[in-house]
Amino acid sequence: MDREYSFRAALKVAGLLVIMMMALSMSGCAFFNRENTPTLNWVEDTLWPNDTTARVAVFPLVFPAGLLAVSVDAFVIHSASVVGDAGSDTGDALWDDMKWDERYMTESALLPWRSITTPIVFTGDFIGRAWFNIPKRIDEEKAETEQKQHEEQAERWIEEGEQLLKDLRPSDALDHFLKTPDYPVPEPVQARMARAVVEAAIRCGRTHELESFRFNRYGALLERYYPGEIAHWLNEMGQSDNPIVRWGIYEFTADFSKNHQQRLEATQKALHDPNPVVRQRMLLFLDVRQRDGICVDSIPEVERIAQKDSEPMNQIVAEQLLRDLRR
Amino acid sequence: MNGHRVFMIGLFSLATAGMLLSNGCACFDRQNRRLLNQMDDWIHPKSITAQVALAPLSVPVGTLGLATDSAVVHPACMIPRAANDVYNLYWKPREMDFMRKALLFIPIMVLTPPTFVSDWSARSLFDVTEYD
Numbered sequence: 001m002d003r004e005y006s007f008r009a010a011l012k013v014a015g016l017l018v019i020m021m022m023a024l025s026m027s028g029c030a031f032f033n034r035e036n037t038p039t040l041n042w043v044e045d046t047l048w049p050n051d052t053t054a055r056v057a058v059f060p061l062v063f064p065a066g067l068l069a070v071s072v073d074a075f076v077i078h079s080a081s082v083v084g085d086a087g088s089d090t091g092d093a094l095w096d097d098m099k100w101d102e103r104y105m106t107e108s109a110l111l112p113w114r115s116i117t118t119p120i121v122f123t124g125d126f127i128g129r130a131w132f133n134i135p136k137r138i139d140e141e142k143a144e145t146e147q148k149q150h151e152e153q154a155e156r157w158i159e160e161g162e163q164l165l166k167d168l169r170p171s172d173a174l175d176h177f178l179k180t181p182d183y184p185v186p187e188p189v190q191a192r193m194a195r196a197v198v199e200a201a202i203r204c205g206r207t208h209e210l211e212s213f214r215f216n217r218y219g220a221l222l223e224r225y226y227p228g229e230i231a232h233w234l235n236e237m238g239q240s241d242n243p244i245v246r247w248g249i250y251e252f253t254a255d256f257s258k259n260h261q262q263r264l265e266a267t268q269k270a271l272h273d274p275n276p277v278v279r280q281r282m283l284l285f286l287d288v289r290q291r292d293g294i295c296v297d298s299i300p301e302v303e304r305i306a307q308k309d310s311e312p313m314n315q316i317v318a319e320q321l322l323r324d325l326r327r
Numbered sequence: 328m329n330g331h332r333v334f335m336i337g338l339f340s341l342a343t344a345g346m347l348l349s350n351g352c353a354c355f356d357r358q359n360r361r362l363l364n365q366m367d368d369w370i371h372p373k374s375i376t377a378q379v380a381l382a383p384l385s386v387p388v389g390t391l392g393l394a395t396d397s398a399v400v401h402p403a404c405m406i407p408r409a410a411n412d413v414y415n416l417y418w419k420p421r422e423m424d425f426m427r428k429a430l431l432f433i434p435i436m437v438l439t440p441p442t443f444v445s446d447w448s449a450r451s452l453f454d455v456t457e458y459d
Contacts, residue, residue, distance in 0.1 A: 100378055101371070101373065102367070102371075103363075103364075103367040103371075104367060104370055104371050104372060104378060104381075104385065105363055105366035105367050105369075105370050105385060105388070105389045105392060106357075106360065106363050106364070106366075106367055106389065106393075107389075108381075108382065108385035108386045108388070108389035108390075109363060109386070109389030109390050109392055109393040110389075110393070111386055111389075112386060112390055
């Protein structure tokens with residue numbers, strides 16, 4: 001009976017150890033972060049010789065010395081260093097949001113619960129921080145401050161570009177945007193930035209330059225925000241009196257839309273455009289479009305232009321295009 | 328055997344506490360603390376001295392209020408909601424032929440009490456007001 005009981009106990013302990021090891025390996029043990037092992041770092045820097053012969057000589061000492069250093073780190077230094085963070089976490093979780101003036105009785109009723117749960121939350125948080133590689137609060141705060149700074153910087157950068165657009169200097173605005181900042185543009189302002197970049201490119205008729213933008217670090221943003229923010233603006237601007245803007249919209253849609261139907265519609269709209277230059281640009285562009293899966297044969301507008309267009313040059317281009325592509 | 332029982336009870340309590348914490352205990356929501364909210368309206372000392380002086384009385388009274396809310400007031404308020412849930416689930420008139428209604432009558436009769444009890448328990452213990 002005793003033997004069976006001790007076997008069960010051993011099984012339980014082994015199970016617990018396996019779970020602990022899995023948790024440690026999956027969530028990232030604190031040991032794997034160099035910042036959490038100052039003693040081990042010191043041993044490595046000062047006691048580990050540079051010379052190969054000396055290294056071979058002291059090798060038998062590496063394991064016991066390293067184990068001792070890791071133990072000191074785990075049970076003394078790193079543990080002591082997370083006490084403050086565990087205390088602050090507990091304070092934030094349980095003691096931060098108290099409104100004694102507004103709800104005195106509720107706070108009074110919750111006081112014993114806060115007191116009872118404090119050591120439990122503190123211990124759990126402390127163990128979590130001591131065992132696992134959880135970023136220190138000061139690092140999180142630093143990251144938050146940095147993110148805020150980047151957000152402000154990016155907003156200023158976008159505002160400068162938008163001001164150039166307002167001053168009717170779209171070309172300068174595009175140049176401004178193409179010089180992308182060396183910090184990551186934070187998520188909340190990315191959509192605004194993508195829309196401003198597209199607007200600048202379309203207004204100055206340099207949509208094709210967005211091709212180079214596509215391959216820099218912010219290129220993916222244009223595709224990410226195309227269906228929402230950018231498409232909304234394109235719809236608003238679709239009826240523009242300015243043929244440069246209309247052509248920019250057709251070209252941008254043709255390049256960046258993932259939707260075949262949208263690309264086809266943009267092509268057809270461009271071929272129906274009242275401005276002969278827009279029609280001609282699209283005819284010339286169709287050569288490229290053929291590669292995107294839009295077959296010229298499926299666009300009756302090309303044949304219509306080849307047969308009758310107010311601009312004789314367009315007829316020639318359309319005929320040539322049909323000849324080239326059917327060859 | 329005794330140790331095993333204690334272990335099982337501890338595990339069950341831990342699981343319940345975990346569920347309460349993860350799903351949100353009903354009394355975590357201010358709307359579900361009717362009595363305590365009323366007490367807040369009645370008793371609201373402004374100065375810190377008064378708040379500290381009243382603490383020996385307010386803590387036990389408040390705790391009693393919270394316990395009453397959790398064990399009596401909130402569960403009592405959830406009876407009509409649970410009844411409504413059961414009505415909507417089983418008893419609400421539906422367009423159905425007589426044969427099906429007759430076939431379903433006994434299972435519905437049998438299922439009504441356990442469904443009501445589970446629904447009422449869940450509504451009493453957890454914060455499920457968002458599903459109303």
